[in-house]
Amino acid sequence: MATIRDVAKAAGVSVATVSKIINNKGEASPETIARVQQVIQKLHYRPNSIAKSLSKRRSNLIALLIPTLNNPFFPELVREIEAAANQKGFHIFLCNTDDDRHKVKYYLDSILSHYACAAIINSLYVESEDLDRLESQGILTLTIDRAQFSHPYSAISVDHQSGAKKAVSHLLDQGCRKIIHLSGPKGQMSSIDRLSGYQEALNAFNPDLPQKVVYAHFDLFSGYQSIQSLIQSGFLFDGIFCSDDALALGAMRACLEAGFKIPDQVKIVGYDNILFSRYVTPSLSTISQHMKEMGNLAITEIISLMQQPNAKPKKIRLQPDLVIRESSTQLRGNHHE
Known part of the structure; x- marks a missing residue:
């Protein structure tokens, strides 16, 4: 679908000139009017009355x-x-x-x-x-x-970097020292910002603390499967910061099935503060985006x-x-x- 910008470019005039010609406002030479109308017909441009x-x-x-x-x-x-x-x-x-x-x-x-x-x-x-x-x-x-x-x-x-930092700082305050970051898809800006916050919080607390990032999709099953695989591999952790609440709910399920007590053995923080996070058992700590x-x-x-x-x-x-x-x-x- 052609736009008014396409018409203006093809006719060699400004968008404002095309708009004036379409709406019969202002002055333009007969040659310019004819050229613009010809381009409109050629491009099948339909003026929007919005x-x-x-x-x-x-x-x-x-x-x-x-x-x-x-x-x-x-x-x-x-x-x-x-x-x-x-x-x-x-x-x-x-x-x-x-x-x-x-x-x-x-x-x-x-x-x-x-x-x-x-x-x-x-x-x-x-x-x-x-x-x-x-x-x-x-x-x-x-x-x-x-x-x-x-x-x-x-x-x-x-400010997702700030939100992630708050989540991880809370886990550190609660005694966690082996915190996994269950991230969204690699390369997405929201994932990058939350990863930065995770790393910033850990480095500020103690640069020698281990860092572990697991990339997943923003859904329940991906959260469940990612943490289940990590548990089965024998990887040890005591905290999980998740990039959204869907991932966190899936991660929580995997931990409970494996026999981990939440929050005694593993502490979990999600992100988004969706309605479900209040009513699961245990209720989910999270970051509110308001x-x-x-x-x-x-x-x-x-x-x-x-x-x-x-x-x-x-x-x-x-x-x-x-x-x-x-x-x-x-x-x-x-x-x-």
Whole structure:
């Protein structure tokens, strides 16, 4: 699907000139108008009426691209964003990309054809050119966390290195000295940041402490299988820091099946603070990314950009917090939530 930028490039004029010609605003020479119209026909460009809809507040659909529904974190994040959107009179168009570039392209086209007023994007497979395309069609964009690349648009990120450091420091405070890091896929920015936090915490405490990193997928089975294999190999450990709660719940199951007592023999800390983490036995210590705050901030920023078209996009960085529960310490009385 051709964009207004494609038309401008082929016609040798600016995007603003193409926009003015399409909307019959401003002046242009007859030759320029004819050239632009010829390119529009050649490229089969279809002008998007979203800009007009925005000015008249007729569009209330916000697209939300997420990487998967298999990880419990993302359905919970969707719920928080949807609640915040609904409260402000907007609806969510959910796009589950399954971390597949082909599906990302499909949903980008769908966002345009559904005349969404904005897009909130959490995906490893969205590129800066995709954001340019949406913005050129009048669709406001905001990225969350996974879309960690340099771009001029609004973004919400989480300081995962700080979160990981808090988790590992807690395990060290609880007496752990052989701490495994059950990481997400190698090379992903969120995995890299959490690995850095793990290493920083151990090195600050004692550079001579052993470090062990096991790479896995962000799901229950991968967490279970990874720790089960490690136990069967005879590797000794007394603490596990997991890159997300799904991995942690799988790791916990493997430890319990092997006869380890949690937290007496093995202490475990996850990451995300999903709902399940509160109700498993033992309840899971974890790092909260403040999903509710993230959802509210995303919708607030989108609305701000709508109301102030010339406002500078914001780069918001959230600080995660440690939530201590039974998997990492013997708690008495009320649990820390």
